[in-house]
Amino acid sequence: PGKIMSKVVELGKKTKKLGEDDPRRIIHSLKVGLAITLVSLFYYFEPLYDGFGVSAMWAVLTVVVVFEFSVGATLGRGLNRGLATFLAAALGFGAHHLASLSGKKGEPILLGLFVFLLAAAVTFVRFFPRMKARYDYGLLVFILTFCLISVSGYRDDQVLHMAHKRVSTILIGGFTALLVCIVIYPVWAGDDLHNLVANNIEKLADFLEGFGPEYFRISEDAETDKSFLEGYKTVLNSKQTEESLTNFARWEPPHGQFRFRYPWEQYLKTGSLTRHCAYRIEALSGYLNTDTRIQQRVCGKLEQPCLNLCSESVKALKELSFAIKTMTTPSSANSHITKSKIAAKNLKSSLNTGLCKGTDLLEVIPVITMASLLVEVVSCTEKITESFKN
Amino acid sequence: PGKIMSKVVELGKKTKKLGEDDPRRIIHSLKVGLAITLVSLFYYFEPLYDGFGVSAMWAVLTVVVVFEFSVGATLGRGLNRGLATFLAAALGFGAHHLASLSGKKGEPILLGLFVFLLAAAVTFVRFFPRMKARYDYGLLVFILTFCLISVSGYRDDQVLHMAHKRVSTILIGGFTALLVCIVIYPVWAGDDLHNLVANNIEKLADFLEGFGPEYFRISEDAETDKSFLEGYKTVLNSKQTEESLTNFARWEPPHGQFRFRYPWEQYLKTGSLTRHCAYRIEALSGYLNTDTRIQQRVCGKLEQPCLNLCSESVKALKELSFAIKTMTTPSSANSHITKSKIAAKNLKSSLNTGLCKGTDLLEVIPVITMASLLVEVVSCTEKITESFKN
Numbered sequence: 001p002g003k004i005m006s007k008v009v010e011l012g013k014k015t016k017k018l019g020e021d022d023p024r025r026i027i028h029s030l031k032v033g034l035a036i037t038l039v040s041l042f043y044y045f046e047p048l049y050d051g052f053g054v055s056a057m058w059a060v061l062t063v064v065v066v067f068e069f070s071v072g073a074t075l076g077r078g079l080n081r082g083l084a085t086f087l088a089a090a091l092g093f094g095a096h097h098l099a100s101l102s103g104k105k106g107e108p109i110l111l112g113l114f115v116f117l118l119a120a121a122v123t124f125v126r127f128f129p130r131m132k133a134r135y136d137y138g139l140l141v142f143i144l145t146f147c148l149i150s151v152s153g154y155r156d157d158q159v160l161h162m163a164h165k166r167v168s169t170i171l172i173g174g175f176t177a178l179l180v181c182i183v184i185y186p187v188w189a190g191d192d193l194h195n196l197v198a199n200n201i202e203k204l205a206d207f208l209e210g211f212g213p214e215y216f217r218i219s220e221d222a223e224t225d226k227s228f229l230e231g232y233k234t235v236l237n238s239k240q241t242e243e244s245l246t247n248f249a250r251w252e253p254p255h256g257q258f259r260f261r262y263p264w265e266q267y268l269k270t271g272s273l274t275r276h277c278a279y280r281i282e283a284l285s286g287y288l289n290t291d292t293r294i295q296q297r298v299c300g301k302l303e304q305p306c307l308n309l310c311s312e313s314v315k316a317l318k319e320l321s322f323a324i325k326t327m328t329t330p331s332s333a334n335s336h337i338t339k340s341k342i343a344a345k346n347l348k349s350s351l352n353t354g355l356c357k358g359t360d361l362l363e364v365i366p367v368i369t370m371a372s373l374l375v376e377v378v379s380c381t382e383k384i385t386e387s388f389k390n
Numbered sequence: 391p392g393k394i395m396s397k398v399v400e401l402g403k404k405t406k407k408l409g410e411d412d413p414r415r416i417i418h419s420l421k422v423g424l425a426i427t428l429v430s431l432f433y434y435f436e437p438l439y440d441g442f443g444v445s446a447m448w449a450v451l452t453v454v455v456v457f458e459f460s461v462g463a464t465l466g467r468g469l470n471r472g473l474a475t476f477l478a479a480a481l482g483f484g485a486h487h488l489a490s491l492s493g494k495k496g497e498p499i500l501l502g503l504f505v506f507l508l509a510a511a512v513t514f515v516r517f518f519p520r521m522k523a524r525y526d527y528g529l530l531v532f533i534l535t536f537c538l539i540s541v542s543g544y545r546d547d548q549v550l551h552m553a554h555k556r557v558s559t560i561l562i563g564g565f566t567a568l569l570v571c572i573v574i575y576p577v578w579a580g581d582d583l584h585n586l587v588a589n590n591i592e593k594l595a596d597f598l599e600g601f602g603p604e605y606f607r608i609s610e611d612a613e614t615d616k617s618f619l620e621g622y623k624t625v626l627n628s629k630q631t632e633e634s635l636t637n638f639a640r641w642e643p644p645h646g647q648f649r650f651r652y653p654w655e656q657y658l659k660t661g662s663l664t665r666h667c668a669y670r671i672e673a674l675s676g677y678l679n680t681d682t683r684i685q686q687r688v689c690g691k692l693e694q695p696c697l698n699l700c701s702e703s704v705k706a707l708k709e710l711s712f713a714i715k716t717m718t719t720p721s722s723a724n725s726h727i728t729k730s731k732i733a734a735k736n737l738k739s740s741l742n743t744g745l746c747k748g749t750d751l752l753e754v755i756p757v758i759t760m761a762s763l764l765v766e767v768v769s770c771t772e773k774i775t776e777s778f779k780n
Contacts, residue, residue, distance in 0.1 A: 120423030
């Protein structure tokens with residue numbers, strides 16, 4: 001029993017943390033509850049229920065499957081579902097009518113053939129990467145509705161009636177979900193993408209800011225939190241998140257600072273350059289624990305240029321991140337880049353002069369590599385800055 | 391019209407390529423068509439249709455949404471759907487019964503409250519990363535079924551009947567989907583994961599194999615295909631694919647060489663080390679275009695150790711990849727690792743002796759960094775090898 005209690009306590013802590021990390025999660029849960037409760041009112045109000053009957057459940061079903069965390073995702077699923085249902089219902093009705101012309105015996109065979117061909121073809125279309133990214137759900141619903149409508153063993157007029165009810169209940173469900181999603185504390189995928197890209201750049205800056213003092217053992221305080229040296233690791237695997245957020249953001253209407261036809265793919269470019277820089281930083285982080293004795297063979301003159309380089313790069317990156325967040329032009333990022341390039345040059349020449357006087361090259365290779373990677377980070381930073389000009 | 395024609399031709403080419411790249415896609419599409427056609431037979435056979443009525447469409451619906459590319463994904467979705475439907479139907483029936491006790495007026499209020507609370511709570515649970523990875527679909531279906539059953543405005547016995555029909559049609563649909571998925575050319579997520587991890591290691595080997603000759607301009611043939619130098623890039627972003635394949639593989643029953651309780655997480659470990667190595671290679675690839683004049687300042691003695699190091703690492707990596715594929719123990723990988731470490735030592739000492747005689751250190755920094763990164767690749771390779779021993 002003590003073990004169970006501790007598990008319950010742990011679960012409670014996890015739940016609390018999940019809510020605290022992103023309070024929008026709690027709001028989202030309440031929104032879903034609200035939307036479903038609203039739609040289920042259909043069952044209670046007799047006149048509405050009489051109109052739709054059992055079909056009213058399609059409205060509930062639509063809310064449950066369409067309601068996503070962000071507005072873009074909800075809109076994407078909603079539009080996919082609505083459009084696919086409409087098209088498939090029309091096509092299904094046509095197929096049903098065509099098959100019924102061929103008499104009692106031919107009908108099931110013909111219908112079976114239609115269903116088989118359409119299901120197989122559309123399933124294959126789902127493999128196209130572009131279709132998968134934006135219309136996967138629509139294609140699924142298309143198969144579904146086509147089968148339901150064309151196969152149902154009713155007469156033509158009944159099928160038409162059924163198709164009509166299905167489309168209209170889905171519209172009602174979809175609109176309810178969208179309304180609740182957009183009106184009450186909307187979560188915009190575009191905002192999330194925006195912040196993700198800005199934060200990722202800041203994470204690189206955080207690493208570089210900590211790298212210098214950590215490498216040269218300037219801050220001897222072992223107690224300090226070193227999580228800033230790990231932050232960049234999430235950047236390494238951010239590609240898929242960025243891509244799906246971009247796909248969601250494309251569905252979203254203009255909002256806040258994001259006007260119509262906002263160039264979302266620009267974020268993908270900046271994101272990819274940021275990841276590029278993170279790969280270099282990952283290589284760099286391997287040299288954090290270089291023995292101080294090795295450092296001292298060259299380091300007297302290296303420390304200052306290294307620290308300068310880092311601090312200028314950090315300033316440039318932080319300015320970029322801030323510029324993204326506030327949607328302003330980074331005014332002084334270029335001058336920081338120039339300064340960091342000068343620091344890189346200084347670093348190289350101090351390597352050249354600080355060495356060669358009898359020092360064993362073999363021993364200082366790690367230091368040289370570290371310096372060389374730092375210089376590369378500068379050129380990565382420059383590329384990120386340049387991507388803003390276009 | 392000419393423009394449309396060329397678009398059609400292009401689309402045709404793309405379709406053909408999609409099918410040729412992985413013929414299992416075509417088979418999968420046909421399988422989906424078959425499964426749906428099989429299930430839709432319910433509508434044609436009068437006795438079956440009489441038993442289930444409109445509920446028969448749940449069977450079609452289940453096949454469409456449950457049938458996934460791999461057996462693991464299909465099983466996972468099927469089990470999620472089946473279990474969630476069963477549990478939610480039971481709970482929904484209880485809620486419905488409880489609410490109906492409170493009289494005509496209290497019933498809708500109480501039901502609305504139940505639906506709201508359950509939907510909000512379960513939606514929040516979907517945010518737990520572990521639940522999201524394996525039970526996301528089940529939680530969705532749980533909300534759905536609970537709402538449908540508890541809210542439906544029928545009397546108790548009718549609700550029971552409805553719940554029974556829903557559960558049984560879903561079982562039929564799920565079994566049909568699973569049967570077709572497993573019996574006809576099954577696609578195992580476990581196999582895919584297995585091959586992915588092995589191929590990723592091989593891609594690293596391909597890069598290293600090409601790196602030496604390319605760096606030292608040994609093969610002057612500009613015509614040759616250099617795609618092997620790009621192959622490693624897909625490894626950088628393989629994390630999410632590996633994780634989802636692992637989740638699918640866990641649902642799969644023992645098959646082929648994969649026995650019960652196969653340690654799938656081992657692949658995640660190896661995959662993560664492979665990615666680690668790929669990050670180093672990404673940094674290394676930045677030095678591919680180093681000016682030959684710079685190389686010649688040191689290279690006379692560097693070339694051979696570099697080529698040795700690469701070729702031994704390549705042998706080790708290829709052996710590992712082959713060992714994964716054939717599920718054997720890599721017999722000579724260790725000796726190749728030892729040899730590559732010797733080569734790394736030789737490389738370092740040639741750097742030391744080949745330099746320092748008046749050469750400008752500044753100029754050869756790129757060469758030193760390249761060598762240093764190569765040495766790191768060796769230690770990454772060693773880690774991958776070690777991960778096999780446990």
